[in-house]
Amino acid sequence: MPALNLDYRTATRSLDWKKLSKIQDPREVIARHDWVNHEPRLTWMDGIPLGNGDMAAMFYGTPNRLTWLLNKGDIWDHRAPGNDSNLPPVPFRQIATWVQEQDWKSLNKVEERGRNLLPRHYPSLQPAAWLALEPIGECTFRNFQQTFSMLTGEVTTEFDSDFLCSPLKLTHYVVQTFLAADQNVLRIRIESERPLRSLRARLLKDHVQHLPDPIFRHRGTLLQLQCTFPDNLTYVIGLESDIPSRLASQDSSETSIIFDDIDDTSLELRVVVACSETTASPEDRVRATLNVEKPQRYRGAIRRNQQAMEKYWFRSGFSWAEKPEIERHWYLSQYLLGASSAVGKQAAGLQGLWNGHAFAPWHGGYRTDLHLQMNSWGAFCTNRLDMVEPFVRLFALELRDQMRTDTARHWGWGGIKVPLCMGPRGQEISTWLPAKLWPGGTAWVAYDFLRFWEHTSDSIYLTTIGYNFALECAEFLENWLFQNGIEKLEVYPSFCPNLGKGTPQAWVENPTIDIALFRALFRKLIDISRHSEIREDPRRLERWQYILDHLPDYPCQNGRWLDGKNIDWKESHRYLSKLMAIYPLGEVSLSSSKTDLQTALDTLKGTEEAGFDKFGGFTWIWLSAIYSRLGVFPRAIQCLEEFIQRFTRPNGLNSHHPKDSDKASDIFQVDANLGFSAAVCEMFMQWNQGVLRIFPGLGKNSNAQFWGWRTPGGHLVAATMEDGKVDGLLIEATRTGILRLYSPFDQQRLTYKIRLKSKVDSRTLTNKKGRTLEFEMKAGQRLEFGRIAEPAKKGGKEEGSTSSDE
Numbered sequence: 120m121p122a123l124n125l126d127y128r129t130a131t132r133s134l135d136w137k138k139l140s141k142i143q144d145p146r147e148v149i150a151r152h153d154w155v156n157h158e159p160r161l162t163w164m165d166g167i168p169l170g171n172g173d174m175a176a177m178f179y180g181t182p183n184r185l186t187w188l189l190n191k192g193d194i195w196d197h198r199a200p201g202n203d204s205n206l207p208p209v210p211f212r213q214i215a216t217w218v219q220e221q222d223w224k225s226l227n228k229v230e231e232r233g234r235n236l237l238p239r240h241y242p243s244l245q246p247a248a249w250l251a252l253e254p255i256g257e258c259t260f261r262n263f264q265q266t267f268s269m270l271t272g273e274v275t276t277e278f279d280s281d282f283l284c285s286p287l288k289l290t291h292y293v294v295q296t297f298l299a300a301d302q303n304v305l306r307i308r309i310e311s312e313r314p315l316r317s318l319r320a321r322l323l324k325d326h327v328q329h330l331p332d333p334i335f336r337h338r339g340t341l342l343q344l345q346c347t348f349p350d351n352l353t354y355v356i357g358l359e360s361d362i363p364s365r366l367a368s369q370d371s372s373e374t375s376i377i378f379d380d381i382d383d384t385s386l387e388l389r390v391v392v393a394c395s396e397t398t399a400s401p402e403d404r405v406r407a408t409l410n411v412e413k414p415q416r417y418r419g420a421i422r423r424n425q426q427a428m429e430k431y432w433f434r435s436g437f438s439w440a441e442k443p444e445i446e447r448h449w450y451l452s453q454y455l456l457g458a459s460s461a462v463g464k465q466a467a468g469l470q471g472l473w474n475g476h477a478f479a480p481w482h483g484g485y486r487t488d489l490h491l492q493m494n495s496w497g498a499f500c501t502n503r504l505d506m507v508e509p510f511v512r513l514f515a516l517e518l519r520d521q522m523r524t525d526t527a528r529h530w531g532w533g534g535i536k537v538p539l540c541m542g543p544r545g546q547e548i549s550t551w552l553p554a555k556l557w558p559g560g561t562a563w564v565a566y567d568f569l570r571f572w573e574h575t576s577d578s579i580y581l582t583t584i585g586y587n588f589a590l591e592c593a594e595f596l597e598n599w600l601f602q603n604g605i606e607k608l609e610v611y612p613s614f615c616p617n618l619g620k621g622t623p624q625a626w627v628e629n630p631t632i633d634i635a636l637f638r639a640l641f642r643k644l645i646d647i648s649r650h651s652e653i654r655e656d657p658r659r660l661e662r663w664q665y666i667l668d669h670l671p672d673y674p675c676q677n678g679r680w681l682d683g684k685n686i687d688w689k690e691s692h693r694y695l696s697k698l699m700a701i702y703p704l705g706e707v708s709l710s711s712s713k714t715d716l717q718t719a720l721d722t723l724k725g726t727e728e729a730g731f732d733k734f735g736g737f738t739w740i741w742l743s744a745i746y747s748r749l750g751v752f753p754r755a756i757q758c759l760e761e762f763i764q765r766f767t768r769p770n771g772l773n774s775h776h777p778k779d780s781d782k783a784s785d786i787f788q789v790d791a792n793l794g795f796s797a798a799v800c801e802m803f804m805q806w807n808q809g810v811l812r813i814f815p816g817l818g819k820n821s822n823a824q825f826w827g828w829r830t831p832g833g834h835l836v837a838a839t840m841e842d843g844k845v846d847g848l849l850i851e852a853t854r855t856g857i858l859r860l861y862s863p864f865d866q867q868r869l870t871y872k873i874r875l876k877s878k879v880d881s882r883t884l885t886n887k888k889g890r891t892l893e894f895e896m897k898a899g900q901r902l903e904f905g906r907i908a909e910p911a912k913k914g915g916k917e918e919g920s921t922s923s924d925e
Contacts, residue, residue: 172461242542244483
């Protein structure tokens with residue numbers, strides 16, 4: 120897949136931590152969070168996730184059967200009912216009429232059609248295969264220890280066993296594995312104190328109903344699996360060893376090979392996966408990659424991989440020694456982001472790239488009612504904006520034509536309606552009728568397209584991709600809002616995610632989430648239309664302002680927001696839709712009026728009073744971010760700790776259902792893990808209605824730091840706190856504009872530096888903690904407070920001046 124035409128120098132720009140004072144070496148911080156297992160993990164969902172944004176693996180199992188689940192992001196069963204979308208067979212206008220007339224009988228017939236479509240007909244993310252390494256004969260093991268380094272992406276498994284060697288004496292073994300960050304190559308090295316014995320390797324692909332069985336080929340040092348789906352999507356897996364092997368057994372779903380009398384203390388294996396979605400000949404790609412990688416031995420390859428990983432980790436960092444578990448899961452969140460996203464690759468769905476199910480939960484697809492957006496939350500604030508490129512490309516290039524076709528066919532309008540649930544080719548696959556027709560996801564995706572420009576300051580992206588896509592979404596929403604004429608603006612019939620399911624109660628009037636999204640999108644469009652390179656039609660601007668002026672207020676009851684005007688929902692609800700205006704939209708925050716803040720807090724209180732029994736893992740992440748935006752930081756921390764304790768597996772992955780629930784926890788979703796870092800960021804840095812706050816959630820005596828983070832204003836920020844006081848702050852602008860800073864400093868006379876290249880001006884201003892300070896900044900200019908930046912090296916020349924701001 121081609122990458123988008125973006126200015127990656129702008130999107131990946133960061134601060135050099137080595138040139139910042141008091142910033143800890145990120146390698147040391149990450150190294151203290153190695154994941155250590157003293158017992159083998161027996162299922163793939165509890166395994167160790169490896170990935171490079173395109174290929175992925177889960178490593179698990181005992182020394183008797185070490186197993187790697189192999190995945191690739193573009194291996195999908197793309198079939199849909201009749202090779203068509205699952206949109207209703209009747210147009211939207213007819214459905215809207217039935218809803219207005221409360222003709223539930225007619226609506227139910229349409230609803231039943233969607234329910235009766237069998238899940239196997241839907242698009243589904245598919246596992247590529249499993250690789251298992253086994254001893255031949257009985258073996259025992261002890262002293263098992265497995266260490267996973269997020270810094271290097273390597274897993275080291277050590278144990279004592281007669282596995283592969285003479286059974287007369289236990290021997291110490293080390294099994295090392297990693298998935299290369301820059302190539303689709305999984306490397307495995309087995310090393311022992313004594314020469315190895317025989318070893319069996321199995322390559323398996325489970326039989327899946329209505330999908331063909333794979334074809335296996337074995338020749339010398341190479342074992343190959345090829346699978347072709349009904350739509351001719353083909354993928355190939357190559358397993359190569361250093362020494363020849365012999366074919367042991369083969370059937371329709373599995374082939375095993377044996378390495379006899381290895382007579383060496385080590386064995387190296389390489390696994391490559393290629394798919395026809397990204398290469399014309401997957402078989403040729405596998406062979407070419409193996410030919411390139413074969414001369415490179417394991418130790419040289421891991422050094423190369425460590426350099427690639429360090430480049431990723433040096434983008435931004437964070438340290439909060441008082442909360443080591445939160446710090447650990449922040450880095451896991453960032454690791455999983457890089458493992459499941461890469462420029463030019465398939466966007467990660469609900470399970471990221473990891474799936475061992477024949478039919479992934481919810482198809483392993485894309486849901487725009489929160490989950491796909493949450494996957495990117497952490498990328499924005501932690502300055503890993505290139506990880507958002509797959510999300511942008513998914514809608515701007517891959518799905519755009521399909522969405523235009525479906526919009527014109529079912530709604531009869533221009534513009535783009537974004538599906539709520541879809542696969543990589545854009546067909547709507549939701550089963551509930553109200554969900555299929557929900558307009559809110561369209562506004563949400565368009566809003567995030569504009570957020571991407573705000574964070575990157577990439578004008579090329581804004582003028583060629585972001586703004587144009589948002590315009591097409593806005594065109595659809597304008598038609599939707601004015602469906603009954605321009606005099607009557609209605610937010611009906613709509614939907615509130617997961618309320619009512621497929622019942623009449625699912626049709627919502629004036630849903631709070633829709634009103635919040637429409638406000639946010641049209642306000643942002645009006646604001647960005649002032650950009651110097653955009654020439655917007657004044658009539659369109661008037662129409663957007665008309666919409667803002669005539670949108671209904673949020674429906675309220677007893678001083679609390681409701682999910683919708685016709686919804687008095689008092690049950691536990693995992694989607695915090697009524698609180699959308701707080702996070703992620705930021706309409707209500709610490710900078711808001713006391714009335715708005717009180718309404719938000721009362722609504723939040725009512726949400727908690729309804730109980731948590733329906734909450735999923737992602738709910739706690741969302742709830743934590745909301746509490747932070749409202750300044751209730753102790754509760755925000757509790758939400759994150761609750762998530763870690765109740766919703767994470769031994770490997771840290773989100774189990775979706777709580778561990779103490781009666782529901783089977785045989786699924787996981789990666790959204791909560793990826794959103795975790797964003798929730799933490801809200802305690803360290805907030806952007807409230809254009810005002811930057813530093814360490815708003817840390818109390819007295821706190822010690823913490825962060826560096827390389829981004830604001831929606833495009834600023835790069837680094838800050839340190841010691842004993843509860845901000846002792847260093849650096850802000851670098853990536854575009855010209857005014858910075859508003861909520862002063863975190865105690866000094867009445869505040870001295871700071873303005874740095875632009877070699878020119879440095881020292882200034883002093885009158886300060887009061889909590890006062891909003893304003894600075895006019897040029898692109899590339901830095902503000903420095905305290906000793907955050909290292910002094911110039913000896914011999915370096917700086918032009919300096921001193922002045923006072925009053």
